[in-house]
Amino acid sequence: MKAHPVFDGGRLRATVFRPRRKKLFVSFRQRVGAPGSFDEPRPVMGFVTRSFAHLHIQSRENDWFINDETEALEAALSRFVERYDEVAAMGFSMGGYGALRFARALRIDRILAISPQVSIDPEVVPFDRRYRGEADGWDGALGTLEGRGTQMRGAVLVDPFKRMDVEHGRMIRALFPRLTLVMLPCGGHPATRVIRQGGRFDWLKTDLAEGLADPREIGRVHRDVRRRSESYWLHLAEIARYRGREGLAQRAEAEAEALTERA
Numbered sequence: 001m002k003a004h005p006v007f008d009g010g011r012l013r014a015t016v017f018r019p020r021r022k023k024l025f026v027s028f029r030q031r032v033g034a035p036g037s038f039d040e041p042r043p044v045m046g047f048v049t050r051s052f053a054h055l056h057i058q059s060r061e062n063d064w065f066i067n068d069e070t071e072a073l074e075a076a077l078s079r080f081v082e083r084y085d086e087v088a089a090m091g092f093s094m095g096g097y098g099a100l101r102f103a104r105a106l107r108i109d110r111i112l113a114i115s116p117q118v119s120i121d122p123e124v125v126p127f128d129r130r131y132r133g134e135a136d137g138w139d140g141a142l143g144t145l146e147g148r149g150t151q152m153r154g155a156v157l158v159d160p161f162k163r164m165d166v167e168h169g170r171m172i173r174a175l176f177p178r179l180t181l182v183m184l185p186c187g188g189h190p191a192t193r194v195i196r197q198g199g200r201f202d203w204l205k206t207d208l209a210e211g212l213a214d215p216r217e218i219g220r221v222h223r224d225v226r227r228r229s230e231s232y233w234l235h236l237a238e239i240a241r242y243r244g245r246e247g248l249a250q251r252a253e254a255e256a257e258a259l260t261e262r263a
Contacts, residue, residue, distance in 0.1 A: 001043050006055065007076040009069040014057045014077065017043040021053040024084040025209070026106055028065075028095030029058040030190075031134075036060065046205040053084070057098060062134045064120055065098045066143040078105045088208050091116065092190045096156075100172065101143070103150050110212045111154035111179070112204070115162070115190040118145055118171040125171075128164045145175050155180045155215035159187040161239055180215040184222045186235035194232045198225025230259045 006014040025047035029039065041056045048054055057073075059065045065073075081087060089111045091099035096116025103111065118124065120131040121140050156172050158165040160183040173181045184191045195201055200221050207217065226232040237252035 001048070003041050006080050007073050009073065011060050011063075011067045012058070012065065012069045012073045013038050013060075014055060014073065014080075015041040016056075016080075017041075017054045018048055019053050021051055022084060023050075023052045023086040024055055024081065024088070025052040026055045026057065026087065026089040026099065026108070028089075028091040028098035029056070030092040030096075031062045031094040035062045044205070046202060047088075047209055050206075050209045052088070052209065055080075057102070059094075059098075062094065062131075064094050064117070064131075064134065064143065065101060066139055070142055074102060074105045077102060081105075081107050088212075090114070090205075090208060092192075093117070097145075100145055100176065101148065103152055103176075104148050108150065108152045110208065111152055112157065112208050112212070113154070113172070113179075114157045114192050115159070115165050116156060116168060116172060118168045118175070119143060125164075125168065127167055130164065145172070149176050151178060152176070153178050153215075154212060155182045155218060157182050157184055157187070157191045157218060159183070159189065159191045159235075160185055161235070162189055162191070165189060165191070182215055182219050184219065186226065186232045186239070187222065188231060188235055194226050194229040195222055197229035197231050198222075199228070200225050227255070228259070230256045233259070 001017050003015045004019050006016050038058050038060055043054045087106055087108045089099040089108045092114045096113035099111055099113055120135040121138050156169045156179050158169040169181045173179055187194050233252045233256035237249040240248040
């Protein structure tokens with residue numbers, strides 16, 4: 001499937017598959033362990049097979065898409081999306097922030113932001129020190145989500161045991177009031193690990209493609225599949241042990257071990 005360039009900068013890149021369709025799905029690169037180059041983009045077939053064009057946006061570095069090409073990318077995206085009747089987006093962590101940051105330019109109708117950040121600016125999120133290295137030289141005016149709110153619907157998915165992710169989610173919810181904050185206990189970071197291990201991640205993409213009628217349904221699916229997720233049990237064991245509940249920790253570890261043996 002041919003990839004068509006929408007923006008081809010030295011630091012930011014946007015590529016689209018099947019651009020002539022009337023519906024658009026947008027994905028964003030998340031924070032990576034070895035930044036410094038662009039990935040080869042691949043179409044998300046769960047959307048392409050449902051008659052969506054697929055736009056993938058990347059940053060070469062872990063800079064949350066904030067650099068000297070941000071405004072040029074934003075202008076290019078604004079021009080590009082004029083042809084589409086419907087826009088859906090999904091992003092994980094840094095990618096979730098990207099979806100929120102470019103929501104207005106992309107005219108996003110609905111979104112799934114999974115464990116996103118509201119900012120990495122130490123002045124905005126003094127409680128979160130995880131990304132201080134990437135925040136060096138951060139442009140607060142360019143990176144703020146304030147004033148970028150739209151009428152888009154959707155959900156911010158977080159693990160309630162990830163305290164910093166929850167705080168980011170609450171701050172995002174204040175800026176984008178039509179988004180629903182959905183808690184996925186022991187989901188981790190990103191918070192959809194249990195849904196993925198439980199074999200329902202394709203359902204999540206389908207739900208977004210078909211309109212995301214009730215974001216709370218994501219929480220119900222998470223509860224239905226958590227017993228089939230090794231990640232869920234290991235995370236639960238870690239939390240239980242930290243809280244002094246050794247019996248629960250041992251039971252959770254036994255459940256995780258049983259899943260491993262059956263795999």
